[in-house]
Amino acid sequence: MTARPIAVVGASAAGLAAAEALRRGGWRGPLTLIGDEPHLPYDRPPLSKQLLHGAWEPDRLLLRTEEQLAPLGLDLRLGTRATGLDVATRTLTLDGGERLGCAGVIIATGVTARTLPGADRIAGVHTLRTLDEALALRSRLANGGTPGSGGVAAGGGGSSRLPADLVLLAIGSRPAVEWLADPALDTTDGLRCDEYCAAAPGIYAAGDVARWDHPVHGRPLRFEHRMNATEQGMAAARNLLAELSTTDPAVGTAQDAPAPERRPFAPVPYFWSDQYDLKLQAYGLTAGADRVEATVLDRAERRVLALYGRDGHAVGVLAAGLPPRRIRALRAVIATPLPWEEARERIGAATAAG
Numbered sequence: 001m002t003a004r005p006i007a008v009v010g011a012s013a014a015g016l017a018a019a020e021a022l023r024r025g026g027w028r029g030p031l032t033l034i035g036d037e038p039h040l041p042y043d044r045p046p047l048s049k050q051l052l053h054g055a056w057e058p059d060r061l062l063l064r065t066e067e068q069l070a071p072l073g074l075d076l077r078l079g080t081r082a083t084g085l086d087v088a089t090r091t092l093t094l095d096g097g098e099r100l101g102c103a104g105v106i107i108a109t110g111v112t113a114r115t116l117p118g119a120d121r122i123a124g125v126h127t128l129r130t131l132d133e134a135l136a137l138r139s140r141l142a143n144g145g146t147p148g149s150g151g152v153a154a155g156g157g158g159s160s161r162l163p164a165d166l167v168l169l170a171i172g173s174r175p176a177v178e179w180l181a182d183p184a185l186d187t188t189d190g191l192r193c194d195e196y197c198a199a200a201p202g203i204y205a206a207g208d209v210a211r212w213d214h215p216v217h218g219r220p221l222r223f224e225h226r227m228n229a230t231e232q233g234m235a236a237a238r239n240l241l242a243e244l245s246t247t248d249p250a251v252g253t254a255q256d257a258p259a260p261e262r263r264p265f266a267p268v269p270y271f272w273s274d275q276y277d278l279k280l281q282a283y284g285l286t287a288g289a290d291r292v293e294a295t296v297l298d299r300a301e302r303r304v305l306a307l308y309g310r311d312g313h314a315v316g317v318l319a320a321g322l323p324p325r326r327i328r329a330l331r332a333v334i335a336t337p338l339p340w341e342e343a344r345e346r347i348g349a350a351t352a353a354g
């Protein structure tokens with residue numbers, strides 16, 4: 001009997017990290033990676049940076065080439081959309097009607113850009129989430145933004161009208177969970193998971209789509225950060241293998257090695273972004289804070305630090321313009337929520353020490 005596959009749905013940062021970790025972790029059975037975009041897994045942050053201003057072409061965004069993917073022995077389904085999942089039998093439905101019974105499933109479908117009603121019917125209105133969207137926007141910008149039809153007019157309902165050559169809708173995102181209709185899954189603001197990234201037995205989630213119980217912060221969190229996608233992809237894969245190791249012979253372990261145990265996923269949240277020539281970096285949680293204290297460290301160098309608090313504890317720190325060495329020192333301070341005053345002192349010492 002052929003072993004059932006593990007399927008990873010979503011062929012981007014989290015899905016790729018999960019697929020690679022499954023092989024590293026000893027999964028010898030079939031491994032299916034399903035992605036609805038036609039492209040090999042690519043990196044999204046440069047879409048709004050190097051790709052958009054023309055410094056990079058799409059091939060530089062690839063996370064792996066075909067040659068680098070080959071050793072994984074993937075059943076790679078690009079341009080294929082998962083349309084349903086039966087949780088009890090771990091059976092995926094793909095567009096075209098194929099049904100795929102799985103040993104385990106990792107869901108890494110990310111988020112999609114929010115849009116406005118009717119926007120898809122107006123030329124010159126763009127969103128920026130995928131490579132194709134970024135290329136379309138770049139091409140229109142290169143043509144001076146003019147579609148030749150006189151541009152776009154925004155406004156209405158008694159408000160003023162603002163004619164524009166081009167409109168970029170940057171109004172947030174929506175977790176890609178609409179295809180998960182099984183009532184065994186909670187899909188309110190992402191796919192709800194426990195601290196092991198498990199949404200149900202044998203079904204795990206990772207990356208932008210996953211809302212999981214963060215064991216340190218004690219509440220469900222969902223991050224749309226590039227580094228979290230990779231780390232959580234690996235964690236979900238490890239925990240799925242640990243779950244399957246007692247039941248599925250396709251999970252290989254080194255001789256005499258004890259069966260791996262599932263581990264809670266407890267990262268120190270981190271993100272970076274470049275706003276023109278200014279680097280922003282943050283550790284911990286900034287959303288949901290009830291207190292923020294900003295300090296200008298160096299006006300000429302545009303170095304600013306902001307400490308975020310919640311319920312009397314410091315939970316996050318955001319820095320603009322700080323060199324990496326000084327940023328890393330902040331990580332240790334914010335790894336677990338500290339009483340506000342203690343965190344302030346330690347942050348002050350960490351930034352002065354640099």
Ligand SMILES: Cc1cc2nc3c(=O)[nH]c(=O)nc-3n(C[C@H](O)[C@H](O)[C@H](O)COP(=O)(O)OP(=O)(O)OC[C@H]3O[C@@H](n4cnc5c(N)ncnc54)[C@H](O)[C@@H]3O)c2cc1C
Pocket residue numbers: 009010011012013014015034035036037043044045046047048080081082083108109110111128129130176179206207208209223224225226227229270271272273274
């Ligand atoms: C323009 C831009 C700039 C960014 N800049 C930064 C930055 O500076 N710093 C930072 O930390 N993060 C940044 N991010 C966020 C970062 O890119 C994401 O956190 C990361 O891509 C999440 O990876 P993921 O694999 O979870 O999801 P995604 O990258 O969203 O990938 C999900 C994939 O699943 C596919 N999919 C969805 N539904 C289905 C389905 N039903 N069947 C099959 N496939 C499906 C999607 O098409 C997509 O290919 C940026 C994102 C964008 C768009």
